[in-house]
Amino acid sequence: MPNREVSFFENVWDVVRQVPKGRATTYGAIAKYLGSGLSARMVGWAMNAAHALPDVPAQRVVNRNGMLSGKAHFGSPTRMQELLVADGLAVADDTIVDFTKVFWDPATELAL
C-alpha cells in the first residue's frame, strides 16, 4: 500500500476544521500546536494547499494581528470577510473586531 504518512499540511487542516463557529485562530498558534512553533509560514502554505479541500474554513485562520491577510486567496477580496460575518464574527477594515475575544488557541483549547 502507498505511504499514508500525515503531512504537515493535513495536520494543519485537521486543526482548522476543529475551529468552532464564531471563533478564529492564528497561523502561529497552529504552528506552535503542531510543534514547529516558528514555522507559521508553513501554515500559510498549508492554507494555500487547502484550496482543494471542502472542509477547511481558512477564513477562520488569520495572522496574529487578526487581519484577513489571506482574503485575497478566496476568489474575491470580500469573500473571507463575508464568511467570517456569516460565522457570527465582526470584521472591520479587513480585521476581526475583538479578535482577542474570538481567538481560539488549539494549544490551549484543543490540546486539553
Next chain:
DNA sequence: TTATTGACGGGTA
C-alpha cells in the same frame, strides 16, 4: 544547483 518568495511571528531599534 542556488536564489527568491511566501495567507507569519517575535524581538529589537
Next chain:
DNA sequence: GTACCCGCCAATA
C-alpha cells in the same frame, strides 16, 4: 507606537 530584521520550512523559478 511604528519600522526594520531575522528566523522557519517548503515550493517555485
